[in-house]
Amino acid sequence: MKVLIPGISTPIARLFAARLAARGDQVIGIDRRGWPDAPPGIEVHAVDVRKRAAEDVFRKSRPDVVVHMATVSHFAAPTEERYRINLGGTQAVFEHCATYGVGHVVFVGRHTFYGAGPESPLYHVEDEPPLALASFPELADLVAADLHATQALWRAPSMVTTVLRFCYTLGSTGHGTLAGFLRGKRVPTVLGFDPLFQFLHEEDFVSALELAVDKRPRGVFNVAGPPPVPLSMVIHETGRTRIPLPSTMFGGMLGRFGLPRLARGAVSHLQFPVVVDASAFRAATGFQHRIDEVTAMQAFRAAFPVR
Amino acid sequence: MTPFRIRSPDVTLFVDPALERRVDRLELPWSSLGIDPYGVEKHAVARMMTALQLFYRRYFRVKVTGIDNVPTHGRAMLIGNHSGGVAIDAAMVIGACFFEMEPPRLAQGMVEKFIEHVPVASIMAARCGQVPGLPEHAVRLLRDERLLMVFPEGARGTAKLFHERDSLVDFGTGFMRLAMQTKTPIIPFGVVGAGEALPTVYNAYALGKIFGVPYVPFTPWLLPIPVPAKMGIHFGEPIVCEGTGREDDEQVRSKVDEVKERIASLIAWGRSRT
Numbered sequence: 001m002k003v004l005i006p007g008i009s010t011p012i013a014r015l016f017a018a019r020l021a022a023r024g025d026q027v028i029g030i031d032r033r034g035w036p037d038a039p040p041g042i043e044v045h046a047v048d049v050r051k052r053a054a055e056d057v058f059r060k061s062r063p064d065v066v067v068h069m070a071t072v073s074h075f076a077a078p079t080e081e082r083y084r085i086n087l088g089g090t091q092a093v094f095e096h097c098a099t100y101g102v103g104h105v106v107f108v109g110r111h112t113f114y115g116a117g118p119e120s121p122l123y124h125v126e127d128e129p130p131l132a133l134a135s136f137p138e139l140a141d142l143v144a145a146d147l148h149a150t151q152a153l154w155r156a157p158s159m160v161t162t163v164l165r166f167c168y169t170l171g172s173t174g175h176g177t178l179a180g181f182l183r184g185k186r187v188p189t190v191l192g193f194d195p196l197f198q199f200l201h202e203e204d205f206v207s208a209l210e211l212a213v214d215k216r217p218r219g220v221f222n223v224a225g226p227p228p229v230p231l232s233m234v235i236h237e238t239g240r241t242r243i244p245l246p247s248t249m250f251g252g253m254l255g256r257f258g259l260p261r262l263a264r265g266a267v268s269h270l271q272f273p274v275v276v277d278a279s280a281f282r283a284a285t286g287f288q289h290r291i292d293e294v295t296a297m298q299a300f301r302a303a304f305p306v307r
Numbered sequence: 308m309t310p311f312r313i314r315s316p317d318v319t320l321f322v323d324p325a326l327e328r329r330v331d332r333l334e335l336p337w338s339s340l341g342i343d344p345y346g347v348e349k350h351a352v353a354r355m356m357t358a359l360q361l362f363y364r365r366y367f368r369v370k371v372t373g374i375d376n377v378p379t380h381g382r383a384m385l386i387g388n389h390s391g392g393v394a395i396d397a398a399m400v401i402g403a404c405f406f407e408m409e410p411p412r413l414a415q416g417m418v419e420k421f422i423e424h425v426p427v428a429s430i431m432a433a434r435c436g437q438v439p440g441l442p443e444h445a446v447r448l449l450r451d452e453r454l455l456m457v458f459p460e461g462a463r464g465t466a467k468l469f470h471e472r473d474s475l476v477d478f479g480t481g482f483m484r485l486a487m488q489t490k491t492p493i494i495p496f497g498v499v500g501a502g503e504a505l506p507t508v509y510n511a512y513a514l515g516k517i518f519g520v521p522y523v524p525f526t527p528w529l530l531p532i533p534v535p536a537k538m539g540i541h542f543g544e545p546i547v548c549e550g551t552g553r554e555d556d557e558q559v560r561s562k563v564d565e566v567k568e569r570i571a572s573l574i575a576w577g578r579s580r581t
Contacts, residue, residue: 118423121443122345192426194433196346227336227344230434237340272423273346294339 002026003213004063004102006049006093007070008042009033011173016067016206017042020213028061030054031070049089058096065213067106068093071145073177083141090145094152097159104160106212107149111167111198111222112139112177116272122196123277126165126220136265150220160216164208167224167276170296171202172303178234181260185306187235188259189270191244196228196273201291201299208287217284222276225289226296231270237297239306247271326360327353332410334380343436345415345448351434352413356405363402366535367395367504372577373496373542374407382449382491383545385414385456386482388570389464390472391501392524392531396538400456400496401435403540414456415448417441424519442481449489457482459563462521466510472502473574478567480559487559488552492545495566497573499581500538505531541577543569 003020007013008029017027021041029035034046047053049070070093071086090107097105114124115133130143152161168178178199181187200208200223208223235242245253247267255261281287291299330353341349363369377383385404389396397416404414417440423429438444440461448455458464459478467474486493507524515522524531546569548562 119420119439119441121441122438123443123447190426192430194430196433227338227342228346229338229340229342230346230348233340233342292339 001065001213002028002061002063004028004030004058004061004066006030006054006066006068006089008044009035010069011175012169012202012205013069015173015202016069016209019206019210028057028063030057050084050092054092055096058100058102062100063102065104065106066093066097066102067108067209067213068149069108071108071142073110073142079138079141086141086145087148090148094149094156098152098156102159104162104213104216105152106162106164106209107146108209109146109149109163109165110142110177111165111224111276112136112269112274113143113146113165114274114276115139116195116269116274118272120272120274122273123275124222125277126222126280135268136263138263138265153219160218162212162217163220164212164281165220165222165276166200166205166208167222167278168197168199169202169205170199170300172299173202174300174304175202179300179304181262182235182238182240182300183304184258184260185241186243186258187240188243188245188250188253188262189231189235190250190267191246193271194230194232195269195271196275197231197234198224198228198275199234199293199296200225200289201296204289204291207290208281208285211285211287215285217281219280219284221281221284222278223281223287224276224278225291226293228273228275229293229297234297237294238301241306321357322350322353323357323360326356329405329411330356333413334410335413345436345438346433347413347436348434351431352436355431355435356402359398359402360406363399363406367399367500367533367538368535369399369403370537370539371403371407371542372539373544374403376542376544377404377408377412377454377494378492378545379408379410379412380452382452382489383454384449384482384486384491384493385454385496385542386493386566386570387456387458387496388475388498388574389458389460389501390467390498391533392465392505392507392526394458394465395504395533396498396501397456397458399498399501399538400540404454412454414454416456416458417445419462419521421520442485445485446489449485449491455491466522466524467502467507468510469502469506469508472506473499473578475567475571478563480556480563483548483559483563483566484552486552487548487550487554492547493566494545495543495569495573497541497543497570497575497577498538499541499574499577500536503536504533504538507531537581539577539581541573543573
């Protein structure tokens with residue numbers, strides 16, 4: 001199978017690419033950051049997914065499957081840049097898929113699509129709208145990209161579209177929103193709140209993607225693994241120190257005193273849980289996580305010890 | 308009771324080892340960290356039950372009848388009355404299911420949504436299995452064969468004044484539709500004594516708005532601090548309601564009234580024994 005991966009340079013996308021290459025798939029990647037020491041069998045094009053050169057890759061390689069991983073979170077880029085990458089990039093990828101007859105496209109989205117709010121149900125299912133977006137406007141570009149990908153289900157019915165809303169990942173690469181939040185010695189929380197956090201080990205993330213490629217489920221699917229864990233326990237088990245801050249002081253303290261920099265809207269995600277029901281994905285693909293939540297936290301702790 | 312200390316990421320508190328063993332017997336799918344998929348935490352339940360035991364056995368000296376009507380396994384809805392300013396009655400029903408049943412069960416209440424906004428209270432509720440009153444939560448808990456506790460009077464029930472303590476205000480129909488939809492037996496119960504424990508003489512709704520709660524109850528001694536009044540909880544026989552939950556309001560209302568009458572008679576029966 002010929003698989004094209006826009007956004008191949010992130011640590012987790014590299015793991016996925018290596019997994020596919022190891023089992024004999026032909027892997028082609030697009031990422032403007034490149035991948036200089038890419039293993040043999042993985043062809044990487046250091047181009048921007050929104051530029052003409054990326055379209056050439058689609059035209060020349062004619063992939064069977066495209067796994068779109070070229071999105072960034074608010075940690076990685078300022079607002080305008082995020083809109084260009086997340087929404088502009090997603091639009092370009094889906095246009096190229098439709099133009100060059102790609103049979104199956106997988107959009108790798110996030111469970112934060114649903115937002116966090118005091119009146120949200122604990123477990124979100126796929127047909128829910130992003131009701132709590134107002135509390136975290138910095139997620140609007142990712143939500144828009146997700147909705148654009150979802151529209152492909154009826155915009156391009158001849159193509160199989162799989163939209164995956166992954167929970168956070170945690171493991172030894174330290175890549176991802178949750179890992180970034182936990183990277184420092186001190187981790188801020190909102191005083192008096194302790195939401196549940198749901199995360200998947202990176203190896204299981206890769207396995208879920210692999211199953212999505214193989215089973216080709218059409219539709220929108222939440223993807224999660226072990227049961228959720230309270231944030232206080234995640235901080236404790238990863239060897240960090242919890243710094244509870246009153247919600248009124250929260251915005252002013254971030255990025256100072258060794259605390260991570262967060263978007264202002266992120267406070268809602270530290271007060272209320274975002275947990276997803278992933279039973280539809282399990283039913284469609286047979287996915288079962290292999291690595292439990294304790295092992296995932298230990299892997300992160302071992303890779304990023306606090307000094 | 309020989310207390311010992313346990314550590315959790317947050318607090319070190321006394322826990323009764325006998326109660327911790329009872330928590331082990333709860334039929335909940337604990338993870339290796341002692342958390343269930345709804346965020347209930349084993350140690351938090353043990354801590355809560357250690358504190359609750361003192362109030363249940365010594366302070367309110369709760370007497371329970373009909374506990375055999377509560378199924379020991381599988382889904383069920385406990386439906387009963389509120390009184391007494393704050394939800395002391397809910398805590399005692401949780402205590403009855405945990406202390407009196409073999410094996411113990413954790414009654415999971417549908418708490419008022421404002422709790423989610425209240426720092427610390429939202430954590431305590433979640434860790435002890437009390438979830439915001441959303442239909443999605445109720446359906447999911449029942450499908451997971453949990454024991455759901457619902458007070459259809461809601462905050463209007465706890466807002467009853469002392470002289471109204473044994474009366475019932477309007478019941479919503481949501482619980483009945485849910486029971487029909489999920490084929491869940493309803494276990495009616497009547498609580499007496501909560502109104503005496505915390506006799507409300509006035510509810511300050513404006514003050515409640517400031518604190519983000521529906522109201523603040525005032526007692527003859529002003530503060531909403533309960534006195535050690537005896538309480539009784541009386542469980543009735545299960546009621547099974549046929550249907551899909553999509554019936555007309557009139558049909559559902561008649562079934563709701565039936566449950567309400569059963570609760571009223573349980574309260575009257577309980578009152579006659581005190």
